[in-house]
Amino acid sequence: MTSRHNERLQERRQALREQHKRELEEAKRRQAAQLASITTFDQRIAKLEDARRDVAAAVAEAVAAFGGRRDAAAALGLTAAEVRDYVNTHAEHAARRPDAGSEGPAAEGEGQGESAPQEAPAPGAADTAPGAAADAAAGEPTSPTIAAPTAGPA
Secondary structure, eight states: OOOHHHHHHHHHHHHHHHHHHHHHHHHHHHHHHHHHHHHHHHHHHHHHHHHHHHHHHHHHHHHHHHHHHHHHHHHOOOHHHHHHHHHHHHHHHHHHHHHHHHHHHHHHTOOOOOOOHTTHHHHHTSSSSSHHHHHHHOOOOOOOHHHHHHTTTT
């Protein structure tokens, strides 16, 4: 009887070991799948951030090309607040990357002598709440010719 008991005990222990081994393998598979999904998510987020920076750069170029945020907003079908946010994002990104910052204003100000001075004050003014209020209240005047007609009647 003791030999049967020992055999049954050994069989049960072996079955438990195999079950534990299967559970560990399944846990490893789940962990690998979770890690793969997190890696994929992180890669997609990085692509999304790159795309947002590209859109911000394009909006900043449009602001330079149209001579003001309000005109660029009308042409792009965006609100003035959205344009301001994109321009701020572009300015922040350019400030974080010194090599990109030197290329950004040169590319934006290309062919437009007045655009470079207009872009320099915009990030400083837009970083503060009064700058944002001025954008909304005065319609974001970026050049003296545009500012005079809109500032007078308002």
